[in-house]
Amino acid sequence: MSRNLTVSAERIAADIDALAVITDPDRPWTRRAFSPLFLEGRAYLENAFRTAGLETRIDAAGNLIGGRKGKKPGAGTIMLGSHSDTVPDGGRFDGIAGVVVALEVARALAEAGIELDHDLEVTDFLAEEVSIFGVSCIGSRGMAGVRPAEWLGREANGMTLAEGIEKVGGNPGAEQKARDDIRAFLELHIEQGPVLEGEKLDIGVVTAIAGITRIEIIVEGRADHAGTTPMDRRADALGAAAHVVLAVETLAGELAATPGHFAATTGEFEMWPNAANVVPSKVRMLLDIRSEKRDDLGQFLTNLESCLEGIAGDNGVTIAPPRLVSDNPAMPMDPLVMDALDDACAATDAAHRRMASGAGHDAAFMARIAKAGMVFIPCLSGRSHAPEEWAENADIALGAEVLLEAVKRLDKQLMEQ
Structure with a gap:
């Protein structure tokens, strides 16, 4: 034009x-x-x-x-x-x-x-x-x-x-x-x-x-031999962490479908001991959350904590309450x-x-x-x-x-x- x-x-x-x-x-x-x-x-x-x-x-x-x-x-x-x-x-x-x-x-x-x-x-x-x-x-x-x-x-x-x-x-x-x-x-x-x-x-x-909030999540399981430990007797921190990542994606997607900008990303991810033949014992994640409305952030964190409790119980691991790293409101x-x-x-x-x-x-x-x-x-x-x-x-x-x-x-x- x-x-x-x-x-x-x-x-x-x-x-x-x-x-x-x-x-x-x-x-x-x-x-x-x-x-x-x-x-x-x-x-x-x-x-x-x-x-x-x-x-x-x-x-x-x-x-x-x-x-x-x-x-x-x-x-x-x-x-x-x-x-x-x-x-x-x-x-x-x-x-x-x-x-x-x-x-x-x-x-x-x-x-x-x-x-x-x-x-x-x-x-x-x-x-x-x-x-x-x-x-x-x-x-x-x-x-x-x-x-x-x-x-x-x-x-x-x-x-x-x-x-x-x-x-x-x-x-x-x-x-x-x-x-x-x-x-x-x-x-x-x-x-x-x-x-x-x-x-x-x-x-x-x-x-x-949008406000930018970053939280750290640590999942702790138990290191075991990857070949000899039965699948139903593991406390696999990485397996549980994968459920956390999917929960973040699902919960953020639900809020993103409502009025107001919302996005959440698992941007940093580390695991220990990071060896092919060892069941992972620990995972650290850093979430980046962008919210236009403060209420959306609160709802996301509440829903996430509820999910973390269920994931920890289902997978035999410990997930500490999310730690606030930084928080800048919209x-x-x-x-x-x-x-x-x-x-x-x-x-x-x-x-x-x-x-x-x-x-x-x-x-x-x-x-x-x-x-x-x-x-x-x-x-x-x-x-x-x-x-x-x-x-x-x-x-x-x-x-x-x-x-x-x-x-x-x-x-x-x-x-x-």
Whole structure:
């Protein structure tokens, strides 16, 4: 479908292509936070920000920010952005599209002679992906004032996180305060899933970023000789664990069929003694649970514990109560922003639906300090975090047009509040 867009699809493509070149040539597309390639990508973005007429700075948390003043001092800031770092071997569009689109919105506003009442900022957040220090969303956590102080001492590749933040131009020693001037935050991202492509939709308006809960389950049986121990006299930890995995899949599938996003995955799995001729004596599993609604998480855990009791009894093993490893609740997006995005989709003839995000994003932390919203665009076969990750430039440009329309609407609506 041909559309007359205010944004430049050509500029968007050129920026994404330029950043794609800045990669480990043996592992496309790899540009990890704190690496020389990351700094090279940052230098490209900083120059692009300045060329677009934005004043650039690196904040204390290590985020690259380009801004321009609004007509009404003190009205606050509308911020757009995402991240330019990647996971290893994947990330030609993940994060990058959101930063480039934010920049293009700023360029389109300037070219149209539109001066917002609010200040406008475009942000490349530091280390949204899990970094070499084993933690993620470092920049957005810092901007929201919730980056744990003890993280600064984490070490990797011969440096601490504090030294890494200094390396990118930040100031880890500065007092960490949440920004209180940001009135609204918008982020564009590839969906990283197959829903929009499957339903032939242009845009997903994100309702919430699902909570991420991880629990550990340990199954203990008894090691015996694999050849001489009768099948009905075994306490096979792996056999019981297989029932646990299937129970997780069944219980998660039942909740996934109800309204609201829910998914559970047995992502880590270890067994002992791991020998061909020994009945397994112990299994450790780590479950990753993504829930939009807290009640769904509670129901899943209650049902799972009941299943574990039955599996333990049926298989002659011991299964300890699940141990909570980490628990981050879901973060809803702001109703005003979601409505503005819906209206922007209607104004640009973008076929859309509301949907939750099963993955984490910087917007989850920005939602703690501002009215936040996200838009998803389709990606090929739902693939992401892989070399095959792909999004059509026409889809990215339409997403940029939606964000542009939403910014103009929010600029007026926020002044009326």
